[in-house]
Amino acid sequence: MVYKLTVFEKNGKKLLDEAFEAHNDEEAKERGQQLLHQHAYEGYTYRCTSPLGKLVLFHV
Numbered sequence: 001m002v003y004k005l006t007v008f009e010k011n012g013k014k015l016l017d018e019a020f021e022a023h024n025d026e027e028a029k030e031r032g033q034q035l036l037h038q039h040a041y042e043g044y045t046y047r048c049t050s051p052l053g054k055l056v057l058f059h060v
Contacts, residue, residue, distance in 0.1 A: 003028040003056065005035055007046040016041060025056050032057045 001023070007016040016039060022028035032048040035041075036057075048057035 001028075001051050003032070003048055003050055005032050005046065005048045005057070007036070007039070007041045007044050009044065015039075015044060016046075025050060025054065028056050 001021065002019050003022055004019050005016065006014060006018075009015055016035075018035060020028075020031055020035070022031050028048060028050065036046060042059075044059075046057065046059050047055060050056055
């Protein structure tokens with residue numbers, strides 16, 4: 001399944017908009033956290049959604 005991770009600045013500008021594959025929501029959550037850490041975006045607003053629109057990760 002293809003999940004999507006999006007990171008935003010406070011003004012709404014997208015910093016990252018990346019799709020990645022994972023077998024399930026738990027794997028997607030781990031992969032999303034890895035990507036956030038890799039790009040040093042843990043402190044920004046972000047969301048990771050499943051193909052069905054479910055929020056897997058979210059931070060404001």
